[in-house]
Amino acid sequence: MVMKVEELSFDSASAEATEEFLSTAYTPMRIGKSAADARTRISRRAAGPLSVDRLSFGYDMAYDADSLGRVCLLSIHAGTVADRSGKHGETVFGPGETFLIARPDAPYQGEVRSAEYTIAMFDTALLDAVAPTGADGGPVRLTGLRTVNGAANRQLGAAVAYVRDHVLGDPAACESELLVVTAAQHLAASVLAALPHSARTEPVPADRSDATPETLRRAIAFIEANADREVSLADIAAAAFVTPRALQYAFRRHLDTTPLGYLRRVRLDAAHRDLLAADPGSATVTGIAMRWGFAHSGYFAGLYRAAYRRAPGETLRLRA
Known part of the structure; x- marks a missing residue:
């Protein structure tokens, strides 16, 4: 199926126009307007659940924003971005860092300091599509902005660059629903591998008892019959009549891989x-x-x- 691709661009030296654009494209926000030349350049390509933006701010801009409602990752190429949302003062991110700008359900404040960066955004539902439930049985929640270590930062940055350059940056690729959805799942899985979150990774006793060869057989049959379609971890688990965590444990126990790795x-x-x-x-x-x-x-x-x-x-x- 051909997927609709959306594009937009913005180029202005007006702080008022920038505030209006940012509030429309992301979430309602207030920005500082003291710069004499508030040159801002933004371009976006979006398809399905994914969007990738390239942003350039030639000045320092403070912001106070409402919650985004989506997972929003920043990869900084030049300059810095300071987060002021926490209780312990300012956290500064610099070139080479990829991080979560804010929890999807939380407002955030900070400052962009003459920065150039990439933003990758996707629907929070994708986290549940590639992961077990949270430790409390509810949806998976991201609990920290910075990656767990340097290797995780590099891997998350590479995932953002892959989506930007080889999926949404490629006209042929970003029109393919299978390619876009697969890339979105890859990015969501990379987020859960790199950032702190609430998902419980160890199986509970019920998951262990459900991780049987029969569970594996049902899951494999579903995967092989639907490999040319959009398939999530939750889809495979539903077809096998088990929880996503039990499904992951079954594949790890019997095949030493993951369900999406097998797909x-x-x-x-x-x-x-x-x-x-x-x-x-x-x-x-x-x-x-x-x-x-x-x-x-x-x-x-x-x-x-x-x-x-x-x-x-x-x-x-x-x-x-």
């Missing part, structure tokens, strides 16, 4: 079969990879080489 392998196998059957005169590796949810050609090639011990292009040329 990725099924899609890789489907791409392999298409490469074997395709006419090298008309088909391309990129086109086949995109058909199965792989937007980044280098990432696809790496997975493919690891699985089949050859480059995907070599497989495509076998029929030549």
